[in-house]
Amino acid sequence: MIGTLRQMLTCHWSARRIQRYLDADPAAPLTPGDVSRLEEHLATCERCNRIAAEHRALHRALSVWSGGTGVDPRSLERVRGFLATITDEDRA
Numbered sequence: 189m190i191g192t193l194r195q196m197l198t199c200h201w202s203a204r205r206i207q208r209y210l211d212a213d214p215a216a217p218l219t220p221g222d223v224s225r226l227e228e229h230l231a232t233c234e235r236c237n238r239i240a241a242e243h244r245a246l247h248r249a250l251s252v253w254s255g256g257t258g259v260d261p262r263s264l265e266r267v268r269g270f271l272a273t274i275t276d277e278d279r280a
């Protein structure tokens with residue numbers, strides 16, 4: 189049980205950092221410790237891998253869209269809403 193709770197807390201911790209990790213946002217960088225903890229978790233956690241995959245898909249879509257006529261804000265909102273659902277699903 190303790191292991192499961194630890195895993196859930198790590199998932200929650202990781203889910204909140206995956207976007208910053210993939211964005212590599214210079215305004216909100218992860219510490220090297222955070223990065224290695226996150227990568228370690230991603231190596232073992234299928235659920236967080238799914239979240240990371242969704243973020244990567246969003247990134248690809250954004251780079252395609254921004255190379256064209258611009259991003260439809262409503263499409264962006266829909267994707268962001270979907271990601272928020274995944275990220276927040278374990279919030280009680």
Ligand SMILES: [Zn+2]
Pocket residue numbers: 198199200202229233234235236237
């Ligand atoms: Zn996880």
